[in-house]
Amino acid sequence: MASDLPVQVWTCAxxxxxxxxxxxxxxxxxxxxxxxxxxxxxxxDPARFDATEAxxxxxxxxxxxxRPVDASLIGDG
Numbered sequence: 001m002a003s004d005l006p007v008q009v010w011t012c013a014x015x016x017x018x019x020x021x022x023x024x025x026x027x028x029x030x031x032x033x034x035x036x037x038x039x040x041x042x043x044x045d046p047a048r049f050d051a052t053e054a055x056x057x058x059x060x061x062x063x064x065x066x067r068p069v070d071a072s073l074i075g076d077g
Contacts, residue, residue, distance in 0.1 A: 005029075008069040011043050011061055024056075026066060037063040 005026060012021040024043025031037050038060040045055040 009039075009041060009043075010067045010069060011039075011041055011065050012067075021067075023069070027058075029063075030060060035062070039063055039066045041066065 005028060007026045009024055009026045010021040011024055022043040022045065024041045026039045026041050028040040029037060030040070040058070040060050042056055042058040045057055
């Protein structure tokens with residue numbers, strides 16, 4: 001799985017993907033006994049989209065909050 005990284009993803013911790021999903025990059029996976037599978041991601045801070053400066057956060061988040069970006073929506077460059 002590590003050879004497929006980094007990958008573009010959407011992450012959402014609130015469950016409200018329509019309004020709270022943040023674009024980001026998945027950098028690594030880890031498995032913790034007490035938590036389960038987590039992904040290390042760096043993502044734009046959705047609360048700051050209207051700000052004049054970018055804000056990003058990095059953290060391990062539950063795998064259930066990570067969704068890959070639809071590759072059909074990404075341009076060829």
